Amino acid sequence: MDIELSEEQKLLRDTCREFADRELKPNAKKWDRAHEYPREAVQKAFELGLGGVAVPTEWGGAGMDNIAYALAIEEISRGDASVGVTLSVNNSLYCDPVMKFGTDEQKERFLRPYAQGEKLGCFGLTEPQAGSDAAEQRTTAVRKGDRYVINGTKNWITNGPVADAIVLFTMTDLSKGTKGITAFVVETNTPGFLRQKSDEKLGICASPSCTIFFENMEVPANQRLGAEGEGFKIAMGTLDGGRIGIAAQALGIGVAAYEEAREYSKVRKTFDIPISQHQAIQFMLADMATELDAARLLTLRAASLKDRGVRHSRESAMAKLFASEAANRVCDKAVQIHGGMGYSKELDVERHFRDARITEIYEGTSEIQRLVISNALMK
């Protein structure tokens, strides 16, 4: 019942950890302050095979599994949560649905370069009036001969400002509700694809996101992903996987904050002894470590189910809900253990606290996860 990580999984984890320590951690503060997208660092991560960790090698991916993917995102996010989500979006929200629903022709053009890390993808589902209630799509795609004409707005599109292509959800039939939603995969240099300025956010400031307008954007019918009306199913299935990525990202942020708090507690003294010798601090660290381990187990369980092709909506929701909330509690305690230094931008813990906050919101708020879990529980 107890499975050791494979050598391959361990190697990827250790490689990512070392990369994060060397390339990400030392620069994360600078990128955060400058709201700078670390293009070169992302490129180097791609060179490690992190463009499409679970994409088969025949399509340019690393050909590993989702456990390896979750371990990688955790380690990368421990170094820089912004880079973590950049990669998570490319892997889970872009490559995964193209892999699963794309034709071979589409995969050649829209998967291979992205899984190989030559190009970057993004995911366009959310709209100003359609967040948790994703079915409220207002972006329309109207068939015109062998093309569709797309009009509408998407917002909070992570990677939007720098992506080369988007998996885009539209309404092809407004009268059909969720059954009228259709997915496309579209290059971002398509005429009518209009990016707005990057969002200014509380955290993950080195992960660019923006609103995108579509103005009479014409897309050939062969760029439709799946059948007409299949879009909602594609979106929900994709998010089941994406939530594993965000759980892993949250976990990585939490681990970083925990490790920094633990080390700080050994050197900082009050009342003549290191604060780590005060039970109040020890017990905080004990709870942080326990919750992070629980979060990792939930995350890897969901990843393992996905690898085995078992439905994992409930398990992904549990992983995402627990890991993101645990990460926020951990970051809060890490700030507390650091005292005034935790509030200062001089140390990384202040950034972790801000970065963690989004994990309870994107790719399904905690409330949406609770809906998913309770629906399964109360069937």
Add this chain to the structure above:
Amino acid sequence: MSEGTVAFFEPNELQTMVQSTARKYAQESLAQEAARLDREQRFPKEQLAELAELGLMGINVPEAYGGAEAGAVSHALALMELSQGCASTTVTLAVNNMVAETIVKFGDEEQKQRYIPEITSGRFTAASFALSEAHSGSDAASLRTTARLDGDSWVLNGSKQWITSGDVAGVLTVWARTETGVSQAKGISCFLVEGGTPGLLVGKHEDKMGLRASSTVGLTFEDMRIPKSALLGARGQGFAIAMHALAGGRIGIASQAIGIATAALTEAVRYAKDRKAFGKPIGDYQALRFMLADCDTELAAARLLVLRAAGHKEAGQPYTLEGSMAKVFATEKANRACDVAVQVHGGYGYINEFAAERHYRDVRITTIYEGTSEVQRIVIGREVLK
């Protein structure tokens, strides 16, 4: 942060078999009797005999001594199932298993042959673990019971408290101070004491909040004479034996807590679908659904922590940290789940007509015995700050 081993928790054939045996007995027998046993404070003697027949009295004990030799993971899975039926019976069984495992680990061949088959076969009604004293709970090393060598005998004097099955045990592991002039912990030895030994006096039955069908007594040793061969392990090794046993016991209590909470959650879901307020089932309200979703999530995480610790134990890897994490997390989340179950039941959660009330009382002990939550946090804090 513990590393290396990650559990994905697909039970193998043997584990599945133990789990389903336990589940069947829990549902068909224990669950039917639990309310009555609790109400009458009735010791589950027949149930324990039946459990021994099913092979659940030495789950992680070698077949050579009558055990099932099914491993620590099977043991945890069985306790999670059984405690859904009756937590009192389960704790009694858990202590029997813990004592048997302790003798397997530290006993000489004669001790093993003499006692373990009696426990696993059910010929002994129960076995006891006598460590706590009135003034020595979390700080176990401060115990005051003494044992002195007198010719070919050890003579024990002192008192023990909170001893599960102390009045019905065929054999008891008893800790006493044998050395002075060394550190508190190094002066302790462990003995195997047979039930009915002259000088072993059973005190009053504790009147407890929960686990009312399990027997909890105080014990007094008045010049209790036992043979020299009753020493378990080496002289002065007692504290280490106790800590070793408790590390495993914590996995058991965490499993027990999860079972109680799983039963409470199952009943809360059932009730929430059935009970109506303002024209619809209360389970349709997000306020309730979300509480239940949180419990479901936390119990899932708790199960994974417990199975990870059990997996480490089974593989012979260190599991002190993992066991303490499992215990503190599982027992605290289980308490929360039982609290939610009472809340969902409203007034019906407060009366003993519904099982939620019993679960709420039963689960409360799990954050206390076999190492309080505070002791678990000390262990975890020490491990992570190494």
